[in-house]
Amino acid sequence: MDLWNIFDKEWIPVGVWVETALQWVVANFRFIFQAIKVPFDLVLTALEDGLTEAPDLLVLALIVLIAWQAGGRKLGIISAICMTAIGLMGAWEESMTTLSIVLTCVVFCSLIGIPLGVLAAKRNRFWMVLQPILDLMQTIPSFVYLVPIVMLFSIGNVSGVIVTFIYALPPVVRLTNLGIRQVRPDMVEAARAFGASNRQTLYKVELPLALPTIMAGVNQTIMMALSMVVVSSMISVTGLGQMVLRGIGRLDMGLATVGGLGIVFLAIVIDRVSQSFGQSSRARNHQKWYETGPVGAVRTLVRK
Amino acid sequence: MSDAQIECRDLWKIYGKRSDEAMKAVLSEGLTKDEVRDRYGCVLGVRNASFSVKKGEIFCIMGLSGSGKSTLVRHVNRLIEPTAGEIHVAGKRVDTMGEDALRQLRAETIGMVFQHMALWPHRTLGENVGFGLEVRGVPLEERRKSAETALGAMELSGWIDHYPDQLSGGMQQRVGLARALAADPEILLMDEPFSALDPLIRRQLQDQFLSLSEHMHKTTLFITHDLDEAIRMGDHIAIMNDGEIVQIGTPEEIVTNPVDDYVADFVKGISRVGLVRAETIMEPLDGREGTPKQVRADAELGEIIDKFMEDQSPVTVTNPENAPVGLITIKAALTALRG
Ligand SMILES: Nc1ncnc2c1ncn2[C@@H]1O[C@H](COP(=O)(O)OP(=O)(O)OP(=O)(O)O)[C@@H](O)[C@H]1O
Ligand SMILES: [Mg+2]
Numbered sequence: 001m002d003l004w005n006i007f008d009k010e011w012i013p014v015g016v017w018v019e020t021a022l023q024w025v026v027a028n029f030r031f032i033f034q035a036i037k038v039p040f041d042l043v044l045t046a047l048e049d050g051l052t053e054a055p056d057l058l059v060l061a062l063i064v065l066i067a068w069q070a071g072g073r074k075l076g077i078i079s080a081i082c083m084t085a086i087g088l089m090g091a092w093e094e095s096m097t098t099l100s101i102v103l104t105c106v107v108f109c110s111l112i113g114i115p116l117g118v119l120a121a122k123r124n125r126f127w128m129v130l131q132p133i134l135d136l137m138q139t140i141p142s143f144v145y146l147v148p149i150v151m152l153f154s155i156g157n158v159s160g161v162i163v164t165f166i167y168a169l170p171p172v173v174r175l176t177n178l179g180i181r182q183v184r185p186d187m188v189e190a191a192r193a194f195g196a197s198n199r200q201t202l203y204k205v206e207l208p209l210a211l212p213t214i215m216a217g218v219n220q221t222i223m224m225a226l227s228m229v230v231v232s233s234m235i236s237v238t239g240l241g242q243m244v245l246r247g248i249g250r251l252d253m254g255l256a257t258v259g260g261l262g263i264v265f266l267a268i269v270i271d272r273v274s275q276s277f278g279q280s281s282r283a284r285n286h287q288k289w290y291e292t293g294p295v296g297a298v299r300t301l302v303r304k
Numbered sequence: 305m306s307d308a309q310i311e312c313r314d315l316w317k318i319y320g321k322r323s324d325e326a327m328k329a330v331l332s333e334g335l336t337k338d339e340v341r342d343r344y345g346c347v348l349g350v351r352n353a354s355f356s357v358k359k360g361e362i363f364c365i366m367g368l369s370g371s372g373k374s375t376l377v378r379h380v381n382r383l384i385e386p387t388a389g390e391i392h393v394a395g396k397r398v399d400t401m402g403e404d405a406l407r408q409l410r411a412e413t414i415g416m417v418f419q420h421m422a423l424w425p426h427r428t429l430g431e432n433v434g435f436g437l438e439v440r441g442v443p444l445e446e447r448r449k450s451a452e453t454a455l456g457a458m459e460l461s462g463w464i465d466h467y468p469d470q471l472s473g474g475m476q477q478r479v480g481l482a483r484a485l486a487a488d489p490e491i492l493l494m495d496e497p498f499s500a501l502d503p504l505i506r507r508q509l510q511d512q513f514l515s516l517s518e519h520m521h522k523t524t525l526f527i528t529h530d531l532d533e534a535i536r537m538g539d540h541i542a543i544m545n546d547g548e549i550v551q552i553g554t555p556e557e558i559v560t561n562p563v564d565d566y567v568a569d570f571v572k573g574i575s576r577v578g579l580v581r582a583e584t585i586m587e588p589l590d591g592r593e594g595t596p597k598q599v600r601a602d603a604e605l606g607e608i609i610d611k612f613m614e615d616q617s618p619v620t621v622t623n624p625e626n627a628p629v630g631l632i633t634i635k636a637a638l639t640a641l642r643g
Contacts (some may be wrong), residue, residue, distance in 0.1 A: 190422040193383060193493075194436040194483070195411025204439075208426045286467050 026151050033152040040165075041158045043107055047100035048157070056092055060084070067269065069293035071276030078272065082265040091240060091262040098229055098239035098266060101157060105164045105225045109172050110218055117176025117214070118202065127177060134170040142167050142231050150235050160237030168224040175217025179210030215278025222274050226267050240266070308356035308392070309491060309523040310363075310380055315353045315389035317375050317547075320346030323387050337546045349375035351547040353389075357540075359490075360521040364538030366528050366570075372547040373527045377493050380525060381414045382406055394490055411436050415484030415522075419496040421476045423468040423483075429455060430464040433483045454482040457516070474505040481513070485520075492524040499529065510536055531570045535559070535579065543567050555579055560640075576641055577606040585640045586621045586630030594620040594628035601629065608637050 002008070051059055060083050068076030086095045120127040146163065153159040183206050191201040207214075233241035240262040247256025290296060318326050318340065326344040329335055330351075337348040350372045357363040365373050378384040379391055382398055391398040394413050401409065415436075423432050431438075433454050434447035442450075448464075455461055458478040468476055477497060484492055498506040514537065517524060528534050534541045535555040542552045543566075551563045556579050562568040583601040597611045597619045611619045612634050619637075621630040 184422075186418055186420055186422040187424060189383060190416070190418060190424070191435070191439075193381060193410055193414075193416040194439065195407045195409075196435075196439045197407060200439050204435075205424060209424070286470075 022148055022151060030152065037153055037158050037162070040104065040108065040161050044100060044104040044158060044161055047103055048097060051096040051100050052093060056087060059096070060087065063269065065294050067273050067276075069289070069295060070273050072293065075272050075276060079269045082269050086262050086265050089258050089261065091243065091258055094238070094240045094243055094259070095262050095266055097157070098241065098263070099270075101161055101164065101229075101232075101237065101239060102222060102225045102270065104161050105168055106218065106222055108161075108165055109169050109221045109225075113169050113172035113217070113221070114176050114214060117173045117217075118180055118207075120173065120177040121180035130173070134173060137166055138170045142228060146231075146235055155235045157237050157239075159235055160232040163232050163235070164225045164228040167228050168221045171220035171224065172214070172217040175220070176210065176214045179213030179217070180206050182213065183209045212278050215274070219271065219274045219278060222270055223267070226263065226270065229263055307358055309359040309394055310525065311356040311390075311392040312376075312379065313354050313390040313392075315350055315376070315379060315391065316387045317349035317372075317379065317384060318346050318387045319349050320344065322346055327387050348547050349384075350379070350386075353544075353547075353549045355542055355549060355552055357523055357525060359523055361539040362517060362524040362526055362537050364526045364528060364534035364541045365544060366531060366534045366541060367544030369529060371544040373529075373544055374495050375547075376544070377495055377525050377527055380491070380493055381410050381416065407439075411440050412487055413489050414491045414493060415487065415489040417477070417480045417484045417492065417494040417497040419499055421468070421473075421480045421500075423476055423479055425468055428465050428467055429460070429471075429479050429482075432468065432479060433486045435483065436487045450486050451482075454486040455479070457485065458482045458512075473501055474509060477501060477509060478512075485522075490523060492522045492526075494524060494526045496527050496529065498533070506533075513537070531574055535574065543570065556581065556584065560584060577609075578604050580605040580640045582608060582619075582621045582632060583630070585636050586632050587636065588630055589628060592631060594622075595631075596620075598622050598628070599632075600624070605637065605640055608632060609641065612637060 060080070063083055064076050064080045067079035086092060116130065120130050142163065145166065149159055149163050149166075153162055187205055187209060188201055191205045196204065229237075229239065229241035230244050231241075233239070233245045236242075240259045243259030243262070244256050245259075247253065247259060290299065316327060316330075318330070320326065322344045323346050326335075326340050326346040326348075329343070330340060330348070335343070337351075340346055340348045353376055355363070365376060367373050375384060379386050380393060380398070382391070382401070386399055389399070393409065396405075396409065398406070398409065423429075424435070427435070430448055430451040433451040434442075437447045437450060452461065452464060455464055458481055460475065460478055460482065463471070463475075463479075468479065471479065477500075480497065484494075498509050501509065510533065526534075526537050528537070531541075535558075538555060540552060541555055541558050542549050543558065544550065545566050551558060551567050553561070558567065559571050559574055559576060559579050562571050581601070582599050582603045585605075586601075595618055597617065599608055599611060599619055599621055601621055601623055603621075608619055616634045618631045618633045620628045621632060623629045
């Protein structure tokens with residue numbers, strides 16, 4: 001053997017180990033992973049069916065109304081322009097698929113991430129364990145876990161949601177943890193001093209005060225989910241990402257551009273709307289949400 | 305137990321992981337606060353404090369920053385767990401109380417006011433003030449009524465649906481007071497309630513609180529780092545230094561008879577005119593005749609000095625039956641004034 005070039009040989013066969021381990025898991029525990037898919041599948045199918053089967057204009061109107069309610073008339077107009085542009089480019093169907101994947105992902109990230117973040121804020125030891133795991137989830141290139149995900153969950157939109165979920169979960173956990181920890185200690189102390197239990201303190205004081213930070217986390221999660229759209233289309237997830245991927249594959253610049261623009265417009269709308277949700281009522285002159293936007297307008301009309 | 309509404313006995317608080325070890329060492333070796341910190345990495349918050357507060361009285365705790373005042377009051381509603389010692393509040397033992405009983409005590413018997421107001425910015429004044437009732441499950445209507453009454457007592461009616469950040473500092477602290485009073489508790493804990501306010505507003509709130517407490521008779525633990533304030537407000541004053549209560553007494557006792565240099569230092573700049581009374585500085589008659597210039601035994605120094613305006617002959621002190629009991633010379637009066 002050539003001592004000077006010892007690294008020509010593979011001494012530690014990490015690849016082989018992983019391969020065998022994965023094979024073993026797939027052979028013995030595939031049913032568990034299939035079960036995990038069920039809730040993701042349910043939500044995704046419901047959203048996707050709703051968004052693609054409803055009349056396009058109805059969905060458009062709904063999106064614009066939600067945007068108007070969340071961020072005022074200006075955001076309503078921006079959303080109308082962006083969504084109409086997507087529709088006119090002929091990417092409506094695909095954008096609805098992508099939207100439902102992103103929304104499903106947000107639902108699960110919030111459902112799991114916010115409680116994890118709260119727990120992490122309350123238990124230092126748990127946070128110490130959780131932190132490196134979150135780092136790992138964010139730093140491993142997503143290409144790396146595409147293969148095991150496909151082997152465990154097979155291909156398709158649901159697997160796409162799961163890949164996206166893994167990639168996009170950390171920010172909401174991190175920022176929930178941060179938000180709860182940043183609540184002024186005397187606010188919490190005052191709640192306890194007036195006889196609130198831990199649970200009451202959490203729901204009535206800590207969560208509301210941490211809400212802007214938590215929503216910033218949700219917003220980041222959404223943006224990360226959107227950035228996974230093209231990557232996840234490699235495991236045959238449909239939607240805007242697939243347009244881009246197919247465009248690249250066939251050197252069809254037109255198709256890729258339409259897909260890309262679609263993602264950009266969708267991102268603008270989702271980003272702005274989710275950011276507006278995060279604004280506390282303090283930043284809006286203490287107007288309650290139902291006193292503004294279309295709901296407020298309807299309410300004043302009814303009052304008259 | 306006597307008529308004490310709040311009573312703490314031999315209370316100790318040592319912050320930190322190794323508090324039990326540190327506690328043992330302090331008891332056996334009498335370590336100082338700095339030694340405890342260097343050896344065990346623990347902070348001595350309260351050192352062997354005992355005091356009792358009678359029903360209806362205002363008890364001031366005063367001391368420099370870091371002397372353990374906040375730590376001490378937070379034991380009364382057990383926001384802080386004692387390392388050792390007993391706490392009795394309204395006839396109940398607090399330090400061994402169960403979680404539910406403790407929450408009930410906090411919600412019903414004790415109201416608290418905080419230095420930096422600690423009003424919740426996401427809640428209206430009504431929701432802030434009604435919080436104690438809300439966590440006890442009182443229905444909304446009743447909560448609102450109590451909040452209205454409490455805010456009204458603080459001259460804030462009409463603000464009930466506004467938010468804390470729409471109010472000035474003085475108004476915010478009045479909301480803090482209203483919140484503490486909303487459940488009509490027997491006891492008030494006030495942790496430097498007026499320290500963050502500018503002097504004029506502070507004065508106003510002190511007066512408002514004094515007149516309020518005159519007809520409400522709440523037992524009050526009042527923390528301040530300002531001796532003037534302690535003297536104005538307190539029936540009794542406890543002075544703290546490095547976690548220890550170094551002296552407890554009436555304002556007059558503290559000012560005329562400080563136990564050590566630490567207390568004497570505080571007292572130095574305090575005007576005695578409204579504090580020192582005739583009986584404290586008079587000398588016995590010893591067979592001498594009374595003079596025509598007379599003051600009552602509880603007359604304040606200011607009144608006595610007025611008597612010397614015309615001439616410098618001694619002033620006679622009389623008891624409630626108008627019989628002479630002592631004499632004050634101008635020298636005694638001036639000495640008392642200088643302190
Ligand atoms: N949670 C804590 N952990 C550790 N040490 C603490 C904690 N809270 C207070 N201490 C320490 O206990 C001592 C007493 O603090 P405390 O807050 O009771 O003082 P204070 O008299 O209220 O001061 P101030 O006038 O600044 O409010 C200080 O040395 C402080 O550093
Ligand atoms: Mg303090």
